[in-house]
Amino acid sequence: MSSDPLVSVVIAAYNAEVFISETLDSIQAQTYSHFEVIVVDDGSSDHTAEIVRLYAQNDDRFQLVQQENSGVAASRNLAIQHSRGKYIAPIDADDIWYPERLEKHVRCLEASDEWVGLVYSWSMYLTESGSIRAYSPFGQLGAVEGNVLAILVFYNFLDNASTAMFRRSCIDAVGDYNTELKTCEDWDLYLRIAEKYQFAIVPKYLIGYRQYSGSMSTKCATMSHFYELIMSRIYQRHPELPHSIRRWANTLFYNNLLSKSYLAGDYALMFRWIFLSLKGDFALLLRPGLYKVTLVAIAKTLTQPLLKGVPKQSPSKHAPTSETVIESQPLNPPEPNFWKPYDRVILHRWQQMVKTTQI
Known part of the structure; x- marks a missing residue:
């Protein structure tokens, strides 16, 4: 043995x-x-x-x-x-x-x-x-x-x-x-x-x-509900955690959900995640992509009634087109380049949080 x-x-x-x-x-x-x-x-x-x-x-x-x-x-x-x-x-x-x-x-x-x-x-x-x-x-x-x-x-x-x-x-x-x-x-x-x-x-x-x-x-509404439940219990057990962590955490979590909802074409949910992300923390406003997806979402929402009569293409059946390669280790990614204002804010917050692991 x-x-x-x-x-x-x-x-x-x-x-x-x-x-x-x-x-x-x-x-x-x-x-x-x-x-x-x-x-x-x-x-x-x-x-x-x-x-x-x-x-x-x-x-x-x-x-x-x-x-x-x-x-x-x-x-x-x-x-x-x-x-x-x-x-x-x-x-x-x-x-x-x-x-x-x-x-x-x-x-x-x-x-x-x-x-x-x-x-x-x-x-x-x-x-x-x-x-x-x-x-x-x-x-x-x-x-x-x-x-x-x-x-x-x-x-x-x-x-x-x-x-x-x-x-x-x-x-x-x-x-x-x-x-x-x-x-x-x-x-x-x-x-x-x-x-x-x-x-x-x-x-x-x-x-x-x-x-x-x-x-x-990708099931954003479900994720949001259980995220709030988990976090409410954590904060009850650990009231010593700074309130800033909760605000920063919400910014990142709902920023992630808004991206998923945008890609899924669910713009109503996307605007909900933007609101929750900005609630108490305006860091997301430093992200240029926010304005682009907002404009696209508004445009598509306004034109949607005009497209109701256009027939949709049937989605193709799911079938992977290639086999996943598992025989070798992946190469390392390129070096990070945090230069955008939003990236710099998140990086600073991340570095502040890393310091807590050493306490």
Whole structure:
């Protein structure tokens, strides 16, 4: 039996037949081999279960668990209940890991003291077809580790649910994923871990985070509701957090939502996010793109009644046009260049928040 600690990879999968094979292939390609994979099929109506079952038949490290549709948080909790590993590593059913992800994270936690509960790395943003769209900006801003609660309230710098590995003892101490939350459940768990543990980082781009129009991350109204719920509870538990953090956090969060709503063509929601972002903090007014998207949104809203009689083209069926490359590590992105006024303000705030990790 291997002397290396067992890692439990947990996956919540719902109608994931398009991407699940790429996700599982990226796990099989890991340089660290002492892992188990628990996939919870959350009541899928497609061929997700059949695909996972084939992997389980050919590799005894893979296990399929099925349940009626209960949501992401409940699915991850069920996977953790079926797991045996010292470390837990969630990954979404449409994301990928680059080959050294598990190895580097295990080595980091094994070399750390017990009060370091979680390790993470940076992500690359993938298109629906799997090509690299962008690099996570957090890699350009620099490593964040230590006592991260305040800066994690400021912004979820872990970025997505596929970046972290944490000790099983963290779940024992802070509880499971909150099934009340329909989104942002990963951020909520990270915050609760940060209340009791320090974070560490492997400063590499080791995760491929897929973003597309149908993904959960684009459901802005749902995200806003649960963001407010999570943050209200955090501020109740931690009244010592400065009020400026809340204002700065809202600016960043709603700025992110307004971009998503604009791209989705939901201009009414976009204007709501602008209002909430500007409420108590006018930093967004320094962003030139705000005026452009506002003018475009107004123009399209005014001309929409004129286009009602024009027939719309039927959307093409979803089909990825290329296969995601997972065999090699990604190249590092270019050096950051923060020169715009809005960028400079956010960078200054980020640097102020980083200082809180050393207290």
